[in-house]
Amino acid sequence: MTTSIKHRVIIETTAEQLFTALSTGNGVASWWAPTKATDNLSKGDQLDILFGPNGEHVVGMQVIESNPSQSVVWKCVSGPWENTDCFSFDIEADPLGVALTFENSGWQAQDDFYAHCNAKWGFFLAVSLKNLLEIGSGQAHPMDPNI
């Protein structure tokens, strides 16, 4: 029996714009953390995320699925989330714009690291990604709260 980190946020944007923020290196770097990739991320591509003040902690994600305006799925192939399952982003229409459901499944327990990552995802999705798409600027790592 495993558990997930799961969030759902309403964003006043279009499915196309949200998908771009999730499926390009520059998009991901604008709300989550610096990336090595800059352009379109297709199925099978590697997405290296650079954490730490100087980007010294490289986390490798692989794009497992990418369905324009609908969904993106990543798997962590190297780094602290290797032992979890996928990271999925599902986009649905909403009266205010779009509803994004995020799930990082396969956690063994709701331990301290889970609770830390869960709070961080709340910030990145409800604040950084939402602000990027609604007002034009996110708050990507290392500008995220030091929690």
Added chain:
Amino acid sequence: MTTSIKHRVIIETTAEQLFTALSTGNGVASWWAPTKATDNLSKGDQLDILFGPNGEHVVGMQVIESNPSQSVVWKCVSGPWENTDCFSFDIEADPLGVALTFENSGWQAQDDFYAHCNAKWGFFLAVSLKNLLEIGSGQAHPMDPNI
């Protein structure tokens, strides 16, 4: 088998100041949402939280435990979280200040409402409560992100 909303955040403050923000009506109103109570909340006290643009949605919480500088536990007695178990806030020392672990247990499933509330708690704890204690101002409802 139930699941929890669980977050952990580091805040650069003291256990005493964090406890005050969790155990007074004015404190809770400064980072979560307006309250009817203003002063100290002791075990057994009712804490009415006012949601909606004009505070028209009253959610009743009851203080189940209150241990100065250590922990606070609430139970929702009327409102949308009646069917969940407690809301617990546990304070521990951390090299940077304090570590706050929040848990709202007793959710039947990680459904859309769970995922919405989870994102909101991420904001209220990692941004609003943290900023209240570190820079002096929170972002309580209805100034929270419309997600």
